[in-house]
Amino acid sequence: MVTLTLSCAVSSDGYLDDRSDVRAILSSPEDLDAVLALRAQSDMIVIGAETLRRDNPSLATRGEAHIASRKAAGLAPDPIKVVVTRSGKIPHDRAFFETGRGEKVILSQSPVASSATVKLFSEDPIDAILNLAEARGLSNVLIEGGAQILTLALPRAHWLRLAISPKALGNQGHARLFDDQDAFIAPLSVMHKEKLGDTTVLHIDLLRSRAQLIMAEAFHLSEQCPPSGTAFAVGCVGCTADLSILGTGYSRETGSNDHAEEALLAKLGDAPHTVICTLEPCLTRASKPKGCAQRLVDAGVKRVIYAVAEDRTFTEQTGLAYLRKHGVEVLELGGYEDRFRAVNPLIYNAV
Numbered sequence: 001m002v003t004l005t006l007s008c009a010v011s012s013d014g015y016l017d018d019r020s021d022v023r024a025i026l027s028s029p030e031d032l033d034a035v036l037a038l039r040a041q042s043d044m045i046v047i048g049a050e051t052l053r054r055d056n057p058s059l060a061t062r063g064e065a066h067i068a069s070r071k072a073a074g075l076a077p078d079p080i081k082v083v084v085t086r087s088g089k090i091p092h093d094r095a096f097f098e099t100g101r102g103e104k105v106i107l108s109q110s111p112v113a114s115s116a117t118v119k120l121f122s123e124d125p126i127d128a129i130l131n132l133a134e135a136r137g138l139s140n141v142l143i144e145g146g147a148q149i150l151t152l153a154l155p156r157a158h159w160l161r162l163a164i165s166p167k168a169l170g171n172q173g174h175a176r177l178f179d180d181q182d183a184f185i186a187p188l189s190v191m192h193k194e195k196l197g198d199t200t201v202l203h204i205d206l207l208r209s210r211a212q213l214i215m216a217e218a219f220h221l222s223e224q225c226p227p228s229g230t231a232f233a234v235g236c237v238g239c240t241a242d243l244s245i246l247g248t249g250y251s252r253e254t255g256s257n258d259h260a261e262e263a264l265l266a267k268l269g270d271a272p273h274t275v276i277c278t279l280e281p282c283l284t285r286a287s288k289p290k291g292c293a294q295r296l297v298d299a300g301v302k303r304v305i306y307a308v309a310e311d312r313t314f315t316e317q318t319g320l321a322y323l324r325k326h327g328v329e330v331l332e333l334g335g336y337e338d339r340f341r342a343v344n345p346l347i348y349n350a351v
Contacts (some may be wrong), residue, residue, distance in 0.1 A: 001302070002133045004126075006153055006206075007038060014181060016147050019338030023055045026165040033063070036077070038161065042079045043138035044231030046129055048149040049085035050175075052096055055110070057144070060262035078102030080136065084125050084149060088112040105327065107132065125149060126156050135320035143347035160188075160204040163196075177305050187213075208333065210243045211305045213332055214276050220252040221260070222278050222343045228252070229346040232310075234260040234279045238272030241302070246272045249303025259285075261292035271299035278340060280306045283319040288321040293319035296328065303329040307336035 009026040010016055018024040027035065038151035039045055041263035059081045061067050078100040083090060096103055104116040112118050125252075127291060133141045143153050154160070164181070178184035185202065189212065192203040214237050216330045221235030226252075235250045249264030254334060258266075261281055265271065267346060275281075275351050281292035296304065309332070310317040323330050341348045 002130050002141055003139060003159070004130070004141050004143065004153065004157040005038075005042075005159040005161065006150055006157045007035060007161040008150055008161075008177065009144055009165060010171060010177050011165050011166045011167050011169040012181065013167040013170065013173060013222075014147060014176045014178040014184070016150075016175040016177055017054065017168050018172045019174045020172070022093070024169065024201075026167065027163050028081070030196035031163050031199040031201060034196055034201070035161075035163075036061075036063050036066050039142060040070050041080065042075075042080060042140050042142040043075075044133055044141045044142065045078040046082040046084060046143045047096075047151070048146045049083055049087070049090050050148070051146040052083050052090055052094055054146075056094050056096075058095035058099035058104075059144075060095075060102070068153055076102060079142075080105060080138070082132065084108075084127065085127065086110065091295070094117075101264070103208045105132065126153050126191040132192055136346065147177060150177060154206065155312075158205070158207045160202075160206050162201070162202045162204060164200045166198055166200075173277050194260070198257070207243065208331070211276055211331070214239065214243060214245065215305070215307055215336070217245075217248070218278050219336075219339055219343065221248055224251070225251040225343075226256075227273060227346055231257075232279055232347065233343050234277060236260040236264050236275055236277035238264050238268055238328075239276060241273040243274060243276075257287040259292050261296060265295060271296075272302050273301070274303040274305060275301050278307045278336070278343070279317040280304075280309050280317060281323065282317050283309065284315060284317065284338055291322075292320060293322045297323065297326045301328060303331070303333045305333060305335075307333050308340045310345040 026200050040061050063079050080103045082105045084107045086109045088108045106118045189205045189208040190202050192207050194201050218235040218237050222233045227232035233251050238247045239245055247268045249260045251260045253263040254266050256270050281291045283291040285291050
C-alpha cells in the first residue's frame with residue numbers, strides 16, 4: 001500500500017513563495033535538515049512543473065547521515081524523482097535532471113522529448129502518481145509542491161508535514177496554501193508539534209482528520225437503527241483507501257439480527273478497502289455462527305477504523321485481535337464513549 005505524505009513550508013499568512021525571481025527561504029536550517037531526513041526515508045519524491053521552474057530543486061539525497069541512513073535501510077542511493085506537468089513544457093537544464101543517481105520520471109499529459117523516463121497520463125494527477133508508485137512497488141511517496149499539486153493531494157494523502165515560518169509575505173506572497181492559518185488547522189488532527197529554529201512544524205494526520213468527519217456520519221447512521229435493549233445500535237461506512245465513501249450500513253437495517261457490517265457488505269458488490277464503524281467488529285455472537293470481524297477479513301477489507309471498543313455488557317470481544325492477526329490495519333479514533341452510550345440508551349440506562 002502506498003503512503004502519501006505532503007511536505008511544505010509556508011509563511012505565517014499561508015504563502016509557499018514570494019513574487020521575486022529568487023526562491024523565498026521559509027524554513028530554518030534545522031527544518032531544512034529535517035526535510036532532508038524525510039526525503040532520505042522516501043521511495044519517491046514528487047514535485048509539480050512550476051516548482052521545478054521556480055525553485056530548481058535537486059531532490060537528491062544530501063548529507064552524510066542521510067546517505068548512510070538509506071544505505072543502512074538497504075535503499076537505493078536516491079529516491080525516484082518525479083515531476084508532474086500538463087503541458088510537457090519543462091526546462092531540462094535543472095538540478096532535478098542533472099543531480100543524483102535515482103530514476104528521473106516525467107509524468108505528463110502531453111508528449112515530451114527527454115532522456116528521463118516519460119509516462120503519459122490522462123487521469124487525475126494524484127491517481128497517476130499513485131499508479132506509478134504501485135507499478136514500481138513503492139510504499140512511501142513524498143509530494144513537496146507546488147500549491148496546485150499539494151491542494152489536489154490534500155484529500156488523498158495520509159500525512160502533512162507543515163512547516164510554518166514566523167515571516168508574513170503579505171502582498172509579496174505567491175501561491176497560497178491557506179488564507180487563515182487557524183481555520184485551516186482547526187479541523188485537522190495535529191499529532192505532533194515541534195520547534196526547529198524559528199520554524200514551527202506540525203505533523204498532521206490527514207487520514208485521521210477525514211476519518212473523524214466520516215465517523216460523524218457513522219454515528220448519524222447508528223441513530224437510525226431500530227431500537228433494541230439486547231443489541232447495540234451501530235453505524236458503519238465503507239470507503240476507498242483514501243476514504244472516499246462507497247456505501248453505508250447500520251444495525252438491523254437489512255434484517256432483524258443483522259449487524260451494521262453485514263448490512264454494508266450486503267449492499268456493496270465489492271468489498272471496501274476501509275470500514276469505519278462506531279463499535280469494534282464482533283467476532284463471537286449469539287444469533288449467527290460468523291462474527292463481523294471474520295466477515296470483513298473474508299471479504300478482503302484492508303483497514304478498520306473504529307470509535308469504541310466493546311465493553312462486557314454482552315460479551316468480551318476479540319474482533320480487533322482477529323483483524324490484526326489476519327493483516328487488517330486497525331485504527332482507534334477514541335473519545336466517543338459518551339456518544340456511543342447516548343445512541344444506546346435502552347442498553348446503558350438499564351444497566
